[in-house]
Structures are given as C-alpha cells and as structure tokens.
Amino acid sequence: MTTEAMTKEELLGNCPKCGKSWDGGPIPENMREHYSPPYRWSLVIDLEDPKVYDGVSWWKCPHCGATFDRFKKIKN
Numbered sequence: 001m002t003t004e005a006m007t008k009e010e011l012l013g014n015c016p017k018c019g020k021s022w023d024g025g026p027i028p029e030n031m032r033e034h035y036s037p038p039y040r041w042s043l044v045i046d047l048e049d050p051k052v053y054d055g056v057s058w059w060k061c062p063h064c065g066a067t068f069d070r071f072k073k074i075k076n
C-alpha cells in the first residue's frame, strides 16, 4: 500500500476548517534555491511524531489549530 504525502507547496490555499489563508507571501529571490516553486511561504506549522514517521507527519493551521494528517489529506 502506498500513500501520497502532501507537500508544503500544496498548503498555500485556505484552511478547510476556518477558511483563513495559509499563504505567507513570496519567498525572497536570494533564498529560493532552498525551496521549490511557487516560491511562497506557507503559514502552516510542521508537527513531527517520530513514532509515526521520520519527518513531518502533521500540519497545523496557525489560525484555528486544526491538525491535518500529511498522508491522509484531511483529518477531522
């Protein structure tokens, strides 16, 4: 079974829960070599759980605190 992880670049829309924007604006040109297009900051907070996955496994909305499973799209 394979699961497809969301990338942070997908998280520039609005929070499905509170509807507020996760778009943090453009990344300065001199920092873009470390990022991928569309070169915009996401306001979403990374949450790691080493028991689940070595890396980011959850996203957290900075506005309402809702958490989203990176591997299962939206969690209620």
Ligand SMILES: [Zn+2]
Pocket (backbone or CB within 6 Å): 015, 016, 017, 018, 019, 020, 061, 062, 063, 064, 065, 066
């Ligand atoms: Zn939210």
